[in-house]
Each structure stands twice: as C-alpha cells, then as structure tokens.
Amino acid sequence: MTTSIDRSAVQAPQSVWEMAQQQLDDVARLIGLSEGIHLFLRVPKRVLEVSVPVRMDDGRIRIYTGYRVQHNMSRGPSKGGIRFHPDVTLDEVKALAMWMTWKCALVNIPFGGAKGGVICDPKAMSMQELENLTRRFTTEISIIIGPEKDIPAPDVYTTPQIMAWIMDTYSMQKGYSIPGVVTGKPIAIGGSLGRDKATARGCLYVVDEAMQTMKLPIEGARVAIQGFGNAGMHAATLMAERGYRIVAVSDSRGGVINAKGLDVRGIVAHKQETGSVVGFAGGDAITNKELLECDCDVLVPAALEKVITAQNAPKIRAKVVAEAANGPTLPEADAILHERGIMVLPDILANAGGVTVSYFEWVQDLQENFWEEDEINARLKQKMTRAFRETHEQAERHGVDMRTGAYAVAVERVAEATKLRGLYP
C-alpha cells in the first residue's frame, strides 16, 4: 500500500526555516531516528552574524549585515553558496544550510551543509562597491571558513568573479594561494571544467533515470522548462542534444511554445541578442503560468521557489517534474502530484550536480591536478545515477514520494556519521 506523510495534519509552516525543520521531523518519524540525533540535526552547529562596513563610490560608509551558517559537519567540512540579495534573512540562510547537509549526503560527497548571505542589492552597486563588500565580508567570516573547515560557492547574484575575490582575499591573509577555500571560481585560478553546466547535466542524468524507471521513451519526449538562466538554458541545450523535444521555455518576461519542438540553438541566440526568450519567431507566446500546465512529458522548474501550488498541481500534465530550482513545489502540491502518479525529482536530487562538481573542483584544487571534462562528466553521472537509484529504493521501501525517499537516504547517512563519531566530550 502506498502511504505518504500527511503534512496537512500539522500546523502550516510559518517560515522557510520551520518548513525545513518540519521536513526533518517527518522523515525522523518515518525512519525511526533516535531522539538525541534528531534534536542534534534540528539546529545549526554554528551561526555567525557580521556587520560589513563598505566604502561606497561617493565616499560614504555603509554597513551591511551578513551571515554564515554551518548546519552540520559530521561527514566533513561544510559546503554551501553565498547569496547577495535584499531579501536575505537569517531564517532563510539557516534553512538553506540544512538543505545543503541533505544534498551533500544524498550524492554521498564528504561534506556537511552551510550557507551564507548578505542583505544587499547587488544590482544597485558598482563593481568597486561589490568588490569592497565581498572582500570585507570574506574577512569577517574568515574565522570560520577554510578548505578544511567550510567552503563557500556561488548562489543567487554571486558570480565566478566574486568567488575570485573571496579566494584572493583569503589567500592574501594567509600569505599564499589557497584555491580550495571556495568553488565556482574562474578556470584560470583553479575552477573546474564542466562546473558551468553541472547543475543542468546532473538534472539530465536523473531525468533519464526517471524515464527509464517509468518505462517512458526518451527520444522525442516533450520537455517544458521554466527559467532560462544557468540551470534552465543549459538544461534545454543538453536535453535537446540527448533527443528530448523542448516544447516550451520561459524567463522572467514570459515564454514560447511549439508542440513540434523549439530550435534551442535559435532561442539561445535570441536570448543573447535581446535579453529574453520572448519574441522568438519559432513558437507562440505563452505565460509562465501556462507553461507549468502545458502538454508535456517532463516539466523542469528552473527559476523560482513556490511555483507549483495546490491550485495548479491538479492541472500539471507532465509525468516527471525535475526540480532544477530550489523549493519550486509547495508541500500541499507535493501530495497532489504524488497521488496523481507524477514523479517529482526533488531539488536535493535534481540540482545536486552543481555541488557535486564543486566537490570535484575542491578535490582538484587540493591535489593541484586538473581533470579533463569527460572524466568530470563520467564521475558526475555515476554519482547522480546512484543517488537516483538509492532515492527510488527508499521511496519504494517506505511507500512514499521521491522527496521523502531522498530525505530518508540523506538523513540516515548523516545520522550514521553522527552516531559513529559519538558525542564530544
């Protein structure tokens, strides 16, 4: 018999952090996690709040608030991106740090979870101001980061250039180059080949597995992708190369649809020329709302959080939903999709390709030995395929959806490491 965790029976989560804790509580019950370990995993190991003074171009000093949260280090140093955004909150950073712990454990890389953020509007800052902010923030958090301790990476509105400034600032303080302190760097200073497409490539690998598991043909399968940035655009290109038919794509301004298939190369060129996929001649206009409900086999939300809701979940026609974005599906929508037999590949699985190749970047930096792209892609495929199979096995075993299955794998792995290490002192 199939059962899924009844999330409606509990009080609606108040914040993203409470939602993250609620997800852990649900899985703890399912897998019979001991109370002590459950309590330990429910809270972050360390939270650092810093005030970051920055000299602006007009000579004034502004003080920004930043955070670095380390959720868990039982399996290794913590890993997670830094977000520069006006809406950053400590609650959000804590939730993202906990999700990183599960994501790293699911793909079985020897990292715990962390996340950082600075409350700022990078779009309103000059390059000089951004550099000043990045260097001073790095200095403030340098007391807890390091290649053996905690390794940041890019996230929303932080770029390879910003990673280069982090690496340089940390290295200047130590007196020698330490590329392993941060990942997502430009190739010239120790970045990894394949990192730019890693999230999309990892997503492709798990969609392939899902199609095979559900006995659906890959060749010609119709795919709709919301978001045409790093994750969405590369997913469109790689999936088209693999034989999928990309029927709809969108960005913040709207989308295009063509049931016969869109010319992905043409859309990439159109986006580069005009800044949007809107107005591409090879398809009809479509809204973002319509895209989610369009006739397709695979739906890839690759833009925002909370786009699949209780309202549109009953209308989704895809058989597989692959969460390239973080948090696109609300818990109540999850239950509806599961009941309807739609396989949701959860974010901690579907977009784990990014952190996996970040791990490869860190390994290459520590060894000072750089791999060819073919080798990186082959290793990525192995990790993603295994994570899919382990998730599916747990989902079948407990009769739950793939998200709960993925959490079961990840939480059990972190719990095992925690138990083996014991409680200090």
Ligand code: NAD
């Ligand atoms: P990005 O900034 O490169 O692209 C975001 C895309 O979403 C853009 O095309 C933008 O136009 C579009 N978008 C913005 N608002 C939209 C709206 N209202 N409706 C439709 N589209 C909209 O960002 P990204 O790196 O591709 O990240 C996208 C998602 O993937 C995020 O949730 C991110 O956390 C997740 N993710 C990315 C990576 C990675 O390596 N890039 C790794 C893991 C998870």
